[in-house]
Amino acid sequence: MVERRTPIPVAEAINRVMRYAGRGEEEIVPLRQSYGRYLAEDLRADHDVPPFDRSPYDGFAIRAADSEGAGLDHLVEFEVIETIGAGQVAKQPVGPFQAVRLMTGAQIPQGCDAVVMLELAKQYERDGKTYMAIKRPFRPGDNISFQGEDAKKGQPLVEKGTRINPGVAALLATFGYAEVKVAKKPRIGIFATGSELLDVSEPLVPGKIRNSNAYMIEAQVFNSGAEPIYFGQLADDLDACFHAVRQALDQVDMLITTGGVSVGDFDYLPAIYKRLGANVLFNKIAMRPGSVTTVAEIDGKLLFGLSGNPSACYVGYELFVRPVVRTRLFSAKPYLKKAKATLGADFPKPNPFTRFVRSRVEAVDGRLVVKPVGMDKSNIVTSLAFANALMVLPGGTRGFAVGDEVEVWLLDDDEGSSE
Numbered sequence: 001m002v003e004r005r006t007p008i009p010v011a012e013a014i015n016r017v018m019r020y021a022g023r024g025e026e027e028i029v030p031l032r033q034s035y036g037r038y039l040a041e042d043l044r045a046d047h048d049v050p051p052f053d054r055s056p057y058d059g060f061a062i063r064a065a066d067s068e069g070a071g072l073d074h075l076v077e078f079e080v081i082e083t084i085g086a087g088q089v090a091k092q093p094v095g096p097f098q099a100v101r102l103m104t105g106a107q108i109p110q111g112c113d114a115v116v117m118l119e120l121a122k123q124y125e126r127d128g129k130t131y132m133a134i135k136r137p138f139r140p141g142d143n144i145s146f147q148g149e150d151a152k153k154g155q156p157l158v159e160k161g162t163r164i165n166p167g168v169a170a171l172l173a174t175f176g177y178a179e180v181k182v183a184k185k186p187r188i189g190i191f192a193t194g195s196e197l198l199d200v201s202e203p204l205v206p207g208k209i210r211n212s213n214a215y216m217i218e219a220q221v222f223n224s225g226a227e228p229i230y231f232g233q234l235a236d237d238l239d240a241c242f243h244a245v246r247q248a249l250d251q252v253d254m255l256i257t258t259g260g261v262s263v264g265d266f267d268y269l270p271a272i273y274k275r276l277g278a279n280v281l282f283n284k285i286a287m288r289p290g291s292v293t294t295v296a297e298i299d300g301k302l303l304f305g306l307s308g309n310p311s312a313c314y315v316g317y318e319l320f321v322r323p324v325v326r327t328r329l330f331s332a333k334p335y336l337k338k339a340k341a342t343l344g345a346d347f348p349k350p351n352p353f354t355r356f357v358r359s360r361v362e363a364v365d366g367r368l369v370v371k372p373v374g375m376d377k378s379n380i381v382t383s384l385a386f387a388n389a390l391m392v393l394p395g396g397t398r399g400f401a402v403g404d405e406v407e408v409w410l411l412d413d414d415e416g417s418s419e
């Protein structure tokens with residue numbers, strides 16, 4: 001008798017998995033090794049940025065009050081008492097009708113409150129002294145880049161769990177983080193199962209196919225911020241698979257297998273979970289593709305039994321593994337970001353189960369338009385390359401037409417969603 005499985009709703013399946021998501025751990029790495037990692041602490045400004053008033057132009061720092069009344073027929077003259085470049089500080093305070101010639105980035109000298117661009121002043125020598133004259137008045141604050149205008153001391157800047165993009169790297173450097181507290185990458189073991197599998201460098205022979213899932217999953221693990229540990233491919237042999245899985249478990253934070261999870265004669269994952277004494281959270285989900293996706297837990301460690309069918313395997317990772325990874329990377333938004341899009345092609349298939357259609361969203365005239373990337377079958381592999389979203393078509397619907405509004409879950413987004 002073939003085992004009967006009871007499908008549960010997708011949201012329920014995700015909730016069951018997330019109960020075992022666990023917590024992230026942190027480690028300290030040099031700034032230059034932190035790119036692309038996830039912050040393990042909130043960042044706050046510990047000083048004002050910029051830390052002093054400075055000049056945004058090459059020009060002359062003056063006291064604005066002295067320029068009052070300047071006009072085309074009334075030049076106001078200033079004595080230029082010194083010249084400073086960025087990084088230098090004026091030696092003396094500036095008095096009435098005095099100016100400091102200063103370059104972009106230089107600190108505004110004491111007493112000054114405006115900057116005149118070089119182009120608007122005329123500089124000349126007289127009696128061995130340097131002067132400059134202007135033809136228009138300036139107000140206090142004109143052409144000043146103020147202390148703290150970029151960030152104020154104490155201001156919260158970036159949340160824990162944020163990916164360190166180039167902008168975050170700049171911010172870390174600004175605040176003196178030579179070393180950065182980042183989330184440890186969860187170590188995720190991967191096995192591909194199936195006696196039909198050839199490795200990437202093997203030539204095709206009758207009845208066999210190349211193992212693509214292992215590499216796809218490895219790339220997904222990498223993309224979501226964790227560390228993949230590929231243990232290789234296993235033939236459909238219960239004992240060999242059991243021992244390989246049991247040994248691998250000790251070396252990883254969670255383990256992914258692909259294939260062998262359905263009800264076939266050589267689908268051994270259900271038997272392996274049983275032998276391990278693992279607690280199976282579910283083995284059937286009301287979704288397509290990936291209805292046979294199974295997740296089990298042993299001593300709090302998750303075992304993801306992803307389908308062997310490439311599209312189902314892909315979707316299973318994004319729906320169930322990714323949010324666990326992101327939680328361990330301290331994200332408060334571990335789920336895929338959701339958006340509404342207009343369907344750009346008919347989708348006439350009825351949906352008894354919720355369908356996650358591998359799709360591509362594009363902005364057209366300011367609206368998101370979504371189209372499936374290829375044939376909607378779970379064994380399809382070639383079109384996955386073009387997917388940047390999953391279009392979510394609810395179960396119990398009779399098909400959709402061009403122009404319908406549908407929900408999409410974005411695959412290339414880094415920010416995520418809290419639900």
Ligand SMILES: Nc1nc2c(c(=O)[nH]1)N[C@H]1C(S)=C(S)[C@@H](COP(=O)(O)OP(=O)(O)OC[C@H]3O[C@@H](n4cnc5c(N)ncnc54)[C@H](O)[C@@H]3O)O[C@H]1N2
Pocket residue numbers: 192193194196197209210211212213214258259260261262263264267289290291292306307308309310312378379
């Ligand atoms: N009688 C039933 N048969 C099937 C059911 C069912 O409910 N009753 N479910 C179907 C569904 S839905 C799916 S999805 C698949 C899931 O099968 P498994 O997870 O057990 O995976 P396999 O049987 O090992 O392989 C399925 C398919 O995928 C190919 N494959 C496997 N591994 C890889 C890999 N690493 N790279 C590329 N392709 C891979 C494999 O050759 C098979 O073609 O079961 C249905 N059957």
Ligand code: MOO
Pocket residue numbers: 287288289290291292293307309312378
């Ligand atoms: O799990 Mo299967 O992918 O529903 O086709």
Ligand SMILES: [Mg+2]
Pocket residue numbers: 259260261262263264267308
């Ligand atoms: Mg099978």
